[in-house]
Amino acid sequence: MENDLKDVQNSDGHVVVVGGGQAAAAVVRTLRAEGHRGGITMLSAERFGPYERPPLSKGVLLGTKVPADTVLLGAEHLAELEVAVHYGVTAQRIDRTNRLVYLDNGQSIGYDRLVIATGGRPRRLKLPGNATGEIAYLRTIDDALALRERMTRATRVLVLGGGWIGLETACCARELGLEVTLVEACTRLCERAVPPVVSDILLSRHRANGVDVRLATQIHGLNLVDGGTLRAAIGTEELEFDLVIAGVGMVANDELAAHAGMPCANGILCDAAGRTVDPDIFACGDVAAFTHPAGPASPARLESWDNAERQGAACALALLGKEASYSGLPWFWSEQGDTNLQILGYPEPLCIPVVRPQGGRLIFFWLKEGLIDAAICVDAPAEMLVIKRLVQKRVAVEAAQLCDPLLSLKSLLQSIPATDVVASG
Incomplete structure (x- = not known):
């Protein structure tokens, strides 16, 4: 209006x-x-x-969703x-x-x-060479629609950045049948957001999906050559691509x-x-x-x-001058192909988490004074719903309970008295 x-x-x-x-x-x-x-x-x-x-780097890019x-x-x-x-x-x-x-x-x-x-x-890259302006970024609906159109004309794609946008975009490109090389300057994927064990899971899954992931590697230059091909200097190599996408922060x-x-x-x-x-x-x-x-x-x-x-x-x-509380733990999720990853709280990368195997799925817990302080669920979205309730009701838990795959997380919620209710993450 x-x-x-x-x-x-x-x-x-x-x-x-x-x-x-x-x-x-x-x-x-x-x-x-x-x-x-x-x-x-x-x-x-x-x-x-x-x-x-969130749908921009998933459904809209794949064409399964429209802007509406x-x-x-x-x-x-x-x-x-x-x-x-x-x-x-x-x-x-x-x-x-x-x-x-x-x-x-x-x-x-x-x-x-x-x-x-x-x-x-999006943080813009400035690289040696004549093709910095050819790099695609993803933030808006217009970006997603333009990138999808460019993907329909591409065969070989270079993704710069191993964070959430880079990984989700790489998955979409693979689902569309494109060859994908992903370059990450850090020594592991999503280094600032998840602990090494989760980075290793993501690396294994993306490589199994056919993505050529190159860690601790940087791009040194990008040039537009004959026929519209983009030639990238990556590490000690020069490789050619039809499309370069960057997801290197905001x-x-x-x-x-x-x-x-x-x-x-x-x-x-x-x-x-x-x-x-x-x-x-x-x-x-x-x-x-x-x-x-x-x-x-x-x-x-x-x-x-x-x-x-x-x-x-x-x-x-x-x-409005009303009581405004912002409590509970922050929550984040990412969908990368068949992988659903959810993060609750602030996982401490230097602390070894409690690991719960869940029938091919994995859940990682970080405890503090007998309470769940953070959690990461890999392919366990239903369990994350229960974990949020455990956090909300401040249910006291033990590492041995969380490690036991035969013990239902719901039973912890039902059998232990809930006290000191706070807002959910």
Whole structure:
């Protein structure tokens, strides 16, 4: 829905949400659910949304899903919520004194409360050679559609980066019948997110799937040669590809806040509910850097579906002056071909986990003072649901119980009294 940009004056005030992704959707839904009667304006730099991003590196890339399948709030729902959405506009500057947001179309919009949910963008590579501009990245629907079209014309694909985007993209390319080489500069896959034992599982599965995985290897140059072929200098070799895809991290879109004089450090510094140094400005989702109640002591961004949803809701409550809690453990999942991997909490890579075999599936637990502090499930999504409940109810467990495949995790939930209930991860 398109409205003229203008300040909306009423007793509840006008909320402007900069961003049109999942965190932004969670904010506007929660505002209305909690009784906010004032105006809500959403500013989306994209032509489509709000939508969720996980399907982009899976179903949309494979062609089993279309952009409409990713929609979180359709036009009718936005109309019901009375949210004015403006597509294809970018916020360029915030005037905090006069509470104005200046846009790239020359207009400005006033706010009583402002939410910055601008997410991030792929980290771009600069390589020696003449073909840096040929590298494909995946972040938006347009990126996914363009990459899928390029895959239909390719035979040999080079994936740069052994993180979640790189691995999921490599799986899609293999499912589409393409030859795939994956280059990772670190000594193992997903090194910053999972312990070595899980990295080894991922490596084994991707190699069994036909991906030529090269660890501790870097690309030194990329050139476009005759016929549109891309020649890459990898390690000590020069190899040719039809398509090069990079998934080497994300850069926070925090410039809007930084230019307004707000503290930023790889994201907008805020608390867990999105409160910033400015009482009228909040941040949430991939752009927010905060100290998670269950995480490390230093502020960090959480790039996940779960965080966008939960922090967006907490941000809306904080904005309304209501009690806004953000507790429990963070949750993340990745689908890589036939592999379903889920992470709960902050697994400590230097601590040896408790391992539970589960009929071909694997579960890893990290315990702290008799409670589950973190868990990783490989091909065990149903078990993760139970684990979340064990964490939620603070059920005391022993390593011997978790190691016993004959002992049902559900029985632990049913047989041990639950105390001190907290919010689920």
